[in-house]
Amino acid sequence: MSDAPHHVSEEWWLASLGRTIVWARLRVREAGTAEVFDSDGNTLVYDSEDTARAMLLDADFVAFDGLDEDDALERGFSLAELSPPEGGNDEVLRTRMLQSLGARA
Numbered sequence: 163m164s165d166a167p168h169h170v171s172e173e174w175w176l177a178s179l180g181r182t183i184v185w186a187r188l189r190v191r192e193a194g195t196a197e198v199f200d201s202d203g204n205t206l207v208y209d210s211e212d213t214a215r216a217m218l219l220d221a222d223f224v225a226f227d228g229l230d231e232d233d234a235l236e237r238g239f240s241l242a243e244l245s246p247p248e249g250g251n252d253e254v255l256r257t258r259m260l261q262s263l264g265a266r267a
Contacts, residue, residue, distance in 0.1 A: 168192055174246035175223040178237045183261040185247055186223055188214055203256035239263055 169189040177184045187199040188211075196214035198206045208214040224233070226246060234241045243263050249255030 169197075174226040175218050176226055176244070177221065177223045178239065181238065181263040183239070183244060183263065184223075185259045185261065186218060187246075187255075188218065190214075199252060199255070199259075201256075201259035203252065203259075205252070 169191050171190045173188045175186045175188055177186075184201050186201065189197045189199070190211045191197065194210060196208045196211045198208070198214050198218065200206060206214075206217070208217065226244070229241060231241050234244070244261070247255055247258035247261070249258055
């Protein structure tokens with residue numbers, strides 16, 4: 163059993179650097195605060211979901227669920243190449259927060 167606070171929602175965000183995808187996980191907590199787990203393994207806490215979203219947008223991240231294929235292609239990849247990272251815990255997940263896509267055909 164985890165003693166971590168419960169979250170009410172979770173979203174994946176991404177930024178692209180060439181053919182490398184940098185992932186970030188946004189969680190909104192029951193109290194309305196938000197946490198962003200970043201590719202360095204840090205959990206950044208914000209006073210609200212809006213503040214966390216603004217931080218991600220300022221860092222050129224976009225919501226994965228908001229991307230369509232045209233948006234992805236403009237960024238240099240296809241949605242078929244992507245899926246958010248998975249891991250049993252944040253330490254395992256940290257090693258998967260950077261995704262290198264293969265060379266373009």
